[in-house]
Amino acid sequence: LSYFLFGDNDFTARLPHALFSIATIAFAWTFRRHLGRTGALVTAVLFMISPYLLYYGRYARNEALVGLFGLLMLWSILRYIETGLPKYIYFLAASIVLHITAKETAYIYVAQALLFLAGYFIYRISKRPWGKPKFRSPFLLAVILGLVLLGAAGFLSRLTKDGPGTGLFGLTISPGVVEVLGIVVPVLALAAVLILLTAVVLLFYGFSIHNLRKERSFDLLIVTGTLFLPLLTAFPLKFLNWTVPTSASGVNGLVLTDMIKMGSVLILMFVIAIVVGYWWKGVVWVKSFVLFYSIFAVFYTTVFTNGAGLFTGLLGGLGYWLVQQGENRGSQPWYYYSLIQMPIYEYLPLLGSLLAGILASLGFRAGGRIISGPNNGDITAAPEGGELTEPDQIPVIEEPERPPVLPLFGFWSVSALLAYTIAGEKMPWLTYHITLPMIPLAGWAIGALIDTIDWRKFFRSNGLVVLALIVVFFLSLGGSLSSMLGNNPPFQGKNLEQLSATSTFLIAFIAAVISGGSLLYLISRWKVGQIARMATLTFFGLLAVLTVRTSITANFINYDNANELLVYAHAGPGIKNALSQIEEISQRTNNGLGVVVAYDDQKTYQYWW
Template sequence: MNTETKNWLDRPIHPLLPQIKNDIFLFSIIILLAFITRFYDLETRAMSHDESLHTYFSWLLYRGQGYQHNPMMHGPLQFHLLSLSYFLFGVTDFTSRIPSVIFSIATVWIVWYWRRYLGKAGALIAAFLMVISPYMLYYGRYVRNESFAGLSGILMLFAILRYLEAGKKRYLYLVSLSLVIHFTAKETAFIYAAQALIFLATYFVAQVTRRPWVGAETNYRAFIIFLSLGLLLVGSALGYGLFIHGGATITGTETASPANPEMPVSMQDAQSPGETVISILVLVGILALGGAFIYLITGYGWENIRNNYSFGLLILIGTIVLPMLAPFPIKFLEKWLQVSIPTTAGEVTALYSSSDFLLGLPRDITVIGTIIVLLFILSSIVGLLWNREWWRPYLFFWAVFIVLYTTVFTNSSGFFTGLTGSLGYWLVQQGVERGSQPWYYYIAIQIPIYEFLPVLGGLLAIYLGFHKLSAKNPSSLLGDNPDPEKESNNSSIENEPASITNPDSLERNFGNTFGLLVWWSISSIIALSYAGERMPWLTYHMTWPMILLAGWGIAELIKKVKCENLSPTRLFLSIATTGLVIITVYQSISALTGITPPFQGKNLANLEATNAFLLPAVVAIISITALFYLLKEDLTGLIVVALIALFSIGLIGSITTAISFPANPLAEDRSPLSIEIRLAITILISLGSLIGLFFIKKSAGNTTFPIIVVMTFLACLTVLTVRASFRAAYKNYDSAEEYLVYAHGAPGIKQVMAQAKEISNRTTGGMGLAMAYDASAPDTGVSWPFVWYLRDYTNQRSFDQPTKSLRESVFVIVDA
């Protein structure tokens, strides 16, 4: 931001409170809003299908009946946190949602530490956008894993940026913490890890190749050749796999998650016809990459590689993830080894029942265990070669992982279901394509309807960011990391820049921050759009990186406002007046082009149409006149915006006129030349305004009014975003009208339970009402969520087909 705004954010809110500055005060308000919006009316909404699965099995754990990890319901972290919430606060819908709410608020809070990379204004804007985001609000109040994954993602990106900047060991522990939160919460952790590894690998290669290796030019060229060949082969394998990819889409009655988690998971054959070709390409590509790495070591030097911060992050994340990639070699060798990936506790137990193999050990568990042990050994060798203290964050990850997946060592099968079953199960589900959503589900439906503000703010940030980079050295995108030849091992670095928001630090880290956020935003959309299972809640994972990017972009836009001749009051009035101009001009055009145009007659309908046009038109003229007065020092900016508006109107008019051109130009009922004249006029308007923009650009300089227009437009989008969030979270929360829900609950659920409770209290004096509920195949009837709501009723039973025994039940719940 500019100096004046910086000074304002750094000023205390009152001379008597010098420690509380304006930025702290504003962020406190944002956190307060996060608390209010997340906790308000939290219990009213009925549990959905998926929520009831999570809450019921967490309740069983709370009651001491144990918990067995099942990949269908994702990781164990949520179940342990829910049972803890029940222990502390009791068992209700409200307490079930407390863990998600806490992690959602923590996600907003952690943005405070991003001031170093987004600036103070950027962090404040990003935090506010997270508070009002429809997806981050709705799923921050939902018993799902999205809020856990979102917090871990923001934490991981922050830790990556801090380690690339400072190289301190504490940030390796932070990376490990973020990974263990995500890997114990949801399998989207594999996508996040892949995104981080690709970014870091690209960053590392860009750093080591930014200039030829002195005295090792041959190795440098060989490294480039082998690396290019390896990437080409692996990329070809990926492209071929995408080309032949196809999965059988299930029927419309089977789009929801499996309703009965006790049923065994079917690991269908997911092999593609071109599996052999893909395997050969990948194998040769890996060999080429191995050759490139050998030339890298011999030419660049192992010590220089070890001391590179991005390489250290690659090693840590890669070695942590490597053992969890065991499903790939197991699946690849399945034909020869005759073993399958265990995904449930029952399947793990079945492995022990296989024939004896070696020293009396069951064959199947020995084969799978050997693959896992080899991967652990490989990761340990690689990690220790990089740094002898690598094992500390590595051990921290696996200690937490094992404790949670084994439910504090009470479920030994959980180690295998977490290590191999999580990835194995969800790889198969991508071929099933539950939900049957099209590939454009996110970019054409979910994001435009709900998260239009982050995506437009992100596009603005990308434009401003590349414009900023073009004015600097292109290598600035690689950050300002120290030369490894002049630095000692990263573990010895102890000093950090003093100020967390030092302008020099912000500029120095801009390349890293911008590159990482742009990559994360784009790759998230691509990866989740390609994945076979496209569900609305996955939009959450695309939203938060776009919000961080938009926060920086909007702050950068504000920075460009020239305040020398524009006081804060006049700036505010200019924005308000611009908004009024946009609204009234839109209303005038709508009235002019509506079904009943103005000035068509004197009856009541025509007079109302005329009034609907004249009133906003008059207000628009007055507002435009006021704008000329408020921005009389920036008439060039006004002209620029006017020309842009004319160009847009002319372009839209040309397109609509061309579309409406008749198929038969010689038709008798067509007004002669009317469409041709309109088309010519709209084209002339577009060309004339475009020519005017070209000539005025030379003298325009840095004008203020176009920025004010963009800021006003973003402010209008903010209002619409708040409206969308409010409607989804507090108005339509119990209806399926919103596109951001799936397998949703309904008001009838709690209405039925209220009636059941009243009848039970009146007839039995407690919860002993004789009840029966429909659990008929194939979708188990009303079992979910009613299994959760019937948990305290002592005389309940389920039925598949109605029989005479139902006459014994006073209260029967059936599927519609």
């Protein structure tokens, strides 16, 4: 569309992504009721200065689109849990389908959402009165046992996915072990599924459908799961070793037998989704379904000009992505994100999310007043010592439901880091998806510190002087430590270079001592909490300045230099320089672009881009 409206060039290639990135920054303001006004503003600033969000927010890739859709998804989940209004289910459906039209990371995002909602749902009902209380403990036991077995099956399967030899984490796997685990893994998986199905039966019978219908997290589980279920058709096809088309030519090349097999599984998935979804949410689910698959059909058929695209979207997206995981694109170590990309570029969100965890453990809560919608958290409880037979015989208990803001962003951050670490493909741009949920956590934490400082008292107590001294202290302390631990430590000799290192250390050390002593004198009457808040804020302020420097260097100085670890998929400046010179020669010698250029198969790929 951008090319059609404005022509094809580098600017128009990046224009939609830049606009989506601006929208992502602006969308942070919608979280003000969850992160607080200050937290939302800090989050927007962190979005703006993030090296990865700035780099891939202007890059001709789909990360910039996914960033907005991902935030919309998280916001919809929080708002529906908070209010119970159907419109947020529609927002959720739209965010998921738009994500899947842009990038297959939607499968990871949906898996994260389902896992979080399932965990949050189990947590809530474990605290609630049950219609038949005797089923609560067996249900929880079945869930725990089923998840343990499922996790064990997944780990063992991942351990031996490449066969005998060196497996996950460098472990050596013998052929005999692979053969045994080939039998054990399916047994564990089957046992886990049966136990979890038993847990579902215990839930419906013990907690009751009447009470389940009042759990908003369960609404989101059902809606998300049923809308997305047909898109998981590639899983059973792959398990049965049937053909999974991943391109239009693959669809056109299907024989009748393949079509029958594929169609039967796809229809079954749609039937299950429709029956369960309509039974659970009726008209609301139907509207969500129509919205979801209308958008899906428009985009995957390229506005109804490519019929095969509908099937490659339903089946090929996941099928192709599963194949790519086995290719291990990028060939990076398992610690690629946690110990390389995040510490080098996104250290501020990483440390800020850790700060959020500390503040949450100290009793800080996410901002925003609680909005209680109709039937918010109503639970039908059993009378003392008895069981329920008719739901309407029981008094209704109304309880406002506070949205799980910090647990959601915290879970999303940890699960994203784990998911992309485990995934076979490790590319720099996937760091974007790990950084995205960490920034709101950091924004909330920094905003909470700002909001809890008594600024009037701060300014009356020589606050600006204290702030300046804190900055000097941190910088001088860092300088002295850097000098001591660097390649040229102090007090090593008397030549000019060694004396220079010694003087550098002494100046930094003396500045640290003087500023530190002055600080102790000025804040001697301050409360410990106020001191800790100011020191922490100053530290993160310095990190923000350092992040701006990192971001400018990576985005505007070394943006096409492979020395930057976030630069990967595009060529260096030599390609464009050569093309510019060829065009100039052609214009001078042919009065146009008619010059004939010889090239080989090693050069074509770069010029496609």
